[in-house]
Structures are given as structure tokens and as C-alpha cells.
Amino acid sequence: MRTMATQLRPEQTAAAVAAVELVKVYGSGDAAVRALDGVSVTFARAAFTAIMGPSGSGKSTLMHCLAGLDRATSGAALLGGTDLTTQSERVLTKVRRDRIGFVFQSFNLLPQLTVAQNITLPLDLSGKKADRALFAQLVNQLGLADRLTHRPSELSGGQQQRVALARALVTRPEVLFADEPTGNLDSRSSAEVLGLLRESVSTLGQTVIMVTHDPVAAAYADRVVVLADGRIVRDLNRPSAAEIADALGARQ
Numbered sequence: 001m002r003t004m005a006t007q008l009r010p011e012q013t014a015a016a017v018a019a020v021e022l023v024k025v026y027g028s029g030d031a032a033v034r035a036l037d038g039v040s041v042t043f044a045r046a047a048f049t050a051i052m053g054p055s056g057s058g059k060s061t062l063m064h065c066l067a068g069l070d071r072a073t074s075g076a077a078l079l080g081g082t083d084l085t086t087q088s089e090r091v092l093t094k095v096r097r098d099r100i101g102f103v104f105q106s107f108n109l110l111p112q113l114t115v116a117q118n119i120t121l122p123l124d125l126s127g128k129k130a131d132r133a134l135f136a137q138l139v140n141q142l143g144l145a146d147r148l149t150h151r152p153s154e155l156s157g158g159q160q161q162r163v164a165l166a167r168a169l170v171t172r173p174e175v176l177f178a179d180e181p182t183g184n185l186d187s188r189s190s191a192e193v194l195g196l197l198r199e200s201v202s203t204l205g206q207t208v209i210m211v212t213h214d215p216v217a218a219a220y221a222d223r224v225v226v227l228a229d230g231r232i233v234r235d236l237n238r239p240s241a242a243e244i245a246d247a248l249g250a251r252q
Contacts, residue, residue: 012078015042016207017066017175022075024061024230035061036072037230043175046205048198050218052248053227060179062227063211067100067177068092080174097126101168101176105183107160109152116148119166130170138166141203142196158189165196169206176200178210182217194220215244 012018024036035058043049053059064070065077068084077084079099084092096102109118119139120130139145142162152160161181168176178197182190198220200206210221218224219241226234226247234247 008076008078012042012076014081015078016045016047016080017043017209018076018078019062019066020076020078022062022065022077023073024058024065024070025073035230036065036075038075039227039230039232040075041225041232041235043207043209045207046201047223048201048208048221049210050221050224051209051211051227052213052215052218052224052244054248057227058230059211059227061230063177063179063209066209067102067175068096097122098171099174101171101173103161103164103168103176103178103181105180107152107157107164107184109160109163111152114149114151115144115155115163118152118163119144119170122167122171131172134172135170138169141199142166156189157185158192161185161189161193162196165193165200169200169204173206175207175209178208180212181210182212182214190214190217215241215248218244 008020012020019039019041022036022039023034026033026035039062051059051062061070065072068079072085075085079095082095084095087095110121113121119135123130139148142165144159144162144166147155147159152163155163182193185193194217197208197210201208212218219239222238224236224239224244225232226236236243236247
């Protein structure tokens with residue numbers, strides 16, 4: 001939980017997402033692992049940020065704490081000024097449902113539902129009606145208009161990930177978190193999904209935070225934050241894939 005010593009600055013509470021002196025420790029005693037070691041970083045609204053780092057660097061742990069999927073040991077994880085580290089599990093469930101969108105490496109589609117039903121599932125669970133104009137815009141932009149009655153098993157991997165993206169965007173989330181979204185896709189499908197994430201920022205004003213190990217994927221972002229040993233070691237503005245690879249190579 002956040003201690004009284006953690007002081008929040010205006011730019012941190014005004015950001016779309018922010019970590020403030022974030023610490024995450026797994027285990028205890030001699031077996032304790034400090035996955036995050038006092039991370040402080042802000043993420044701007046309507047921007048695309050990639051989080052990178054070698055295995056064990058803390059990049060996935062940081063995303064999970066910022067998205068309310070895991071609770072930090074100390075410090076603050078802010079979503080639009082709301083400190084998720086101080087919220088109950090009931091409140092966190094509501095925050096994840098109403099304010100955050102998720103896209104994962106595994107598509108997490110329900111096989112018995114159609115494409116249309118999978119897209120509107122979060123709204124159906126919360127008892128809300130889909131914005132039909134937004135729904136139509138998303139399925140057209142994502143190339144799903146002629147697949148709405150299909151089941152996931154009738155789609156390619158790239159199409160399934162586009163359904164997952166539409167499901168994440170149809171709720172108009174404050175932030176879209178993407179965890180290795182192209183990990184199960186071929187290069188062509190990866191480029192399509194990354195282009196669509198980029199377009200969601202440009203045309204919908206969406207805030208996107210993506211964890212990836214791929215410099216080519218990260219190059220679609222406005223900014224790349226590199227972690228190593230639970231700390232931020234590089235913060236790159238609009239880097240190329242080569243610059244990202246160099247930054248990662250310097251940490252090996």
C-alpha cells in the first residue's frame with residue numbers, strides 16, 4: 001500500500017497513467033524478488049507508449065500493477081488520478097471493466113459466441129448498450145464487417161486479434177493495455193494489428209500502453225520506455241527499430 005511518504009505531483013495525477021515510486025516484491029526473506037524497484041513514470045493521454053526490457057526486467061509486472069491486475073508492494077499506481085493501490089478488489093474489478101481495455105497475446109475470445117457477441121461482451125456484462133456508431137466504425141476500420149456472425153474458430157489469428165481489439169475499444173476505455181499483442185501472429189498480421197493500434201491513437205484519441213519484446217513492434221509507438229532489473233534505464237522519443245534494438249543491446 002502507498003505510504004504517507006509518497007508525494008504526488010500535479011503532472012502525475014493529471015496523466016492518463018502514472019507510477020510513483022512503485023515497488024513490487026514477490027516472496028519474502030532470502031527468497032524475495034524485487035520485480036519493481038521504485039519506478040516513477042507518467043504516460044500521456046492520446047499517446048502510444050511501448051514498455052520493453054529483457055526477460056525478468058519488470059515490464060509485465062509494471063503493466064499489471066498499472067492496470068490493476070496486480071497490487072504493488074508500495075508506491076502509487078495512478079489511473080487518471082485514482083490510486084489503484086488503495087482500492088478494494090470490488091472497486092478494482094469495476095475499474096478494469098469500465099475504464100480499461102485489454103488486449104493480450106492469447107485472444108481470449110469465447111468460442112461459443114459470434115464475433116459481434118464477443119465484441120460487445122464487456123458492455124453486456126455491465127448492462128450497458130453498445131454505441132452503434134462506434135461499433136460500426138470499429139468493425140469497418142478493423143475489417144470485421146463481413147465476419148460478425150462467424151465464430152472464433154472460423155477466423156485467422158490476425159482476425160481474432162482484431163476482434164479482441166474491437167472488444168477492448170468498444171467500451172471507450174481511458175487506457176488500452178496491450179501485452180505482447182502480436183506474440184501469436186505472423187509478420188503480416190502483426191503489422192496489421194500494430195497499425196490499427198497506431199490508428200486508434202491517431203483517430204480515436206486512445207491512450208495505448210503496450211508491453212513487447214519486439215523492436216519492430218515498439219517502433220510503432222510514440223515513446224519507448226526500457227526497463228532492466230526493475231528500473232527504467234532508457235526513455236526514447238519516437239525511436240526507430242534500429243535505435244530500440246541498440247538500446248536493448250546495450251543492456252544485455
